Amino acid sequence: xxxxxxxxxxxxxxxxxxxxxxxxxxxxxxxxxxxxxxxxxxxxxxxxxxxxxxxxxxxxxxxxxxxxxxxxxxxxxxxxxxxxxxxxxxxxxxxxxxxxxxxxxxxxxxxxxxxxxxxxxxxxxxxxxxxxxxxxxxxxxxxxxxxxxxxxxxxxxxxxxxxxxxxxxxxxxxxxxxxxxxxxxxxxxxxxxxxxxxxxxxxxxxxxxxxxxxxxxxxxxxxxxxxxxxxxxxxxxxxxxxxxxxxxxxxxxxxxxxxxxxxxxxxxxxxxxxxxxxxxxxxxxxxxxxxxxxxxxxxxxxxxxxxxxxxxxxxxxxxxxxxxxxxxxxxxxxxxxxxxxxxxxxxxxxxxxxxxxxxxxxxxxxxxxxxxxxxxxxxxxxxxxxxxxxxxxxxxxxxxxxxxxxxxxxxxxxxxxx
Numbered sequence: 248x249x250x251x252x253x254x255x256x257x258x259x260x261x262x263x264x265x266x267x268x269x270x271x272x273x274x275x276x277x278x279x280x281x282x283x284x285x286x287x288x289x290x291x292x293x294x295x296x297x298x299x300x301x302x303x304x305x306x307x308x309x310x311x312x313x314x315x316x317x318x319x320x321x322x323x324x325x326x327x328x329x330x331x332x333x334x335x336x337x338x339x340x341x342x343x344x345x346x347x348x349x350x351x352x353x354x355x356x357x358x359x360x361x362x363x364x365x366x367x368x369x370x371x372x373x374x375x376x377x378x379x380x381x382x383x384x385x386x387x388x389x390x391x392x393x394x395x396x397x398x399x400x401x402x403x404x405x406x407x408x409x410x411x412x413x414x415x416x417x418x419x420x421x422x423x424x425x426x427x428x429x430x431x432x433x434x435x436x437x438x439x440x441x442x443x444x445x446x447x448x449x450x451x452x453x454x455x456x457x458x459x460x461x462x463x464x465x466x467x468x469x470x471x472x473x474x475x476x477x478x479x480x481x482x483x484x485x486x487x488x489x490x491x492x493x494x495x496x497x498x499x500x501x502x503x504x505x506x507x508x509x510x511x512x513x514x515x516x517x518x519x520x521x522x523x524x525x526x527x528x529x530x531x532x533x534x535x536x537x538x539x540x541x542x543x544x545x546x547x548x549x550x551x552x553x554x555x556x557x558x559x560x561x562x563x564x565x566x567x568x569x570x571x572x573x574x575x576x577x578x579x580x581x582x583x584x585x586x587x588x589x590x591x592x593x594x595x596x597x598x599x600x601x602x603x604x605x606x607x608x609x610x611x612x613x614x615x616x617x618x619x620x621x622x623x624x625x626x627x628x629x630x631x632x633x634x635x636x637x638x639x640x641x642x643x644x645x646x647x648x649x650x651x652x653x654x655x656x657x658x659x660x661x662x663x664x665x
Contacts, residue, residue: 263440267447269447276294287348288346289350291357311331350411354414355414365387369387372389372393381595386589386595391436395434396436399440419580434588458490462525
């Protein structure tokens with residue numbers, strides 16, 4: 248397939264928000280920058296590493312410019328926030344000129360600036376000031392979610408059809424030592440906004456593209472048959488790409504859309520180790536789908552109500568090789584998730600469990616974990632034409648935050664095991 252044809256297919260089908268995660272050196276930035284031609288891109292570089300190739304390729308390049316930094320130990324979030332307000336307007340102008348893809352590398356730095364903005368005026372973003380200061384009920388995270396939603400809407404109304412956010416990952420720790428589980432960084436709103444969410448793993452083979460684990464794919468391959476007067480809906484990518492580059496992505500899309508591909512090869516499903524390492528990143532529905540496929544090498548894709556019986560769950564024969572990691576949710580996993588995703592410290596987490604469940608029970612770890620994952624994201628009502636950092640609306644308050652204003656949560660006894 249020619250490069251022009253690949254980029255055309257990708258440009259047509261991969262739109263909206265894409266989140267590319269991975270550890271440093273896994274190929275996130277390269278994947279993002281090879282998605283569309285240089286004349287369609289703008290790069291917002293918080294990692295300060297993309298300037299040389301952007302200049303070489305003629306890509307408009309933006310990096311934080313903080314004039315007030317007086318020493319190497321300064322971390323001036325106020326300066327970054329002020330710079331971002333100006334940069335966003337300049338980036339919007341590039342969108343009006345015809346550039347339609349914004350690459351944010353990486354989103355963690357932007358979230359830090361968003362968090363600072365929320366902390367300065369929590370009520371403006373629908374956050375209880377007491378919770379923002381204490382970290383309870385998500386701390387500033389509901390407000391950060393508002394700003395992500397505002398930012399996406401702002402750029403989309405200024406010509407951008409594609410926003411690619413690179414996010415870092417880190418290894419989880421338990422009892423003071425690293426464990427073989429990975430944490431995908433980023434506010435929950437990013438996953439909800441995304442049409443494509445992928446984790447890249449560096450290939451063990453030299454000069455090969457990274458492995459791509461697909462956490463969310465909502466690219467919507469939809470066609471209509473005039474003869475039968477029926478829609479045909481199909482997935483665009485397998486759960487795992489042995490080589491994640493846009494050539495392979497475009498090829499898979501064509502195969503799925505044409506109906507040529509109806510099953511997965513062994514290396515197109517998650518391995519046991521990958522399920523164990525990255526399972527907590529997935530929603531319950533995503534995890535169930537991936538584990539079902541991994542357990543059933545003969546799994547085939549049907550066409551809705553006309554699908555053959557062999558696609559039904561009763562026809563699948565589990566191998567038992569893949570295990571769902573969720574039943575083994577530990578207290579440390581709950582604490583890590585609460586802190587990194589919901590912004591809750593230990594005290595806030597205990598209060599949350601006390602308020603919602605009446606107290607701690609060691610047999611309810613999965614229930615607590617699911618409850619944290621179900622904490623809703625604040626919705627946005629701001630005008631689509633306003634810059635996201637200049638005038639965000641006062642969003643509706645979190646249900647948990649409303650309760651926090653009238654009740655004082657009692658302490659929950661610390662579990663004695665992990």
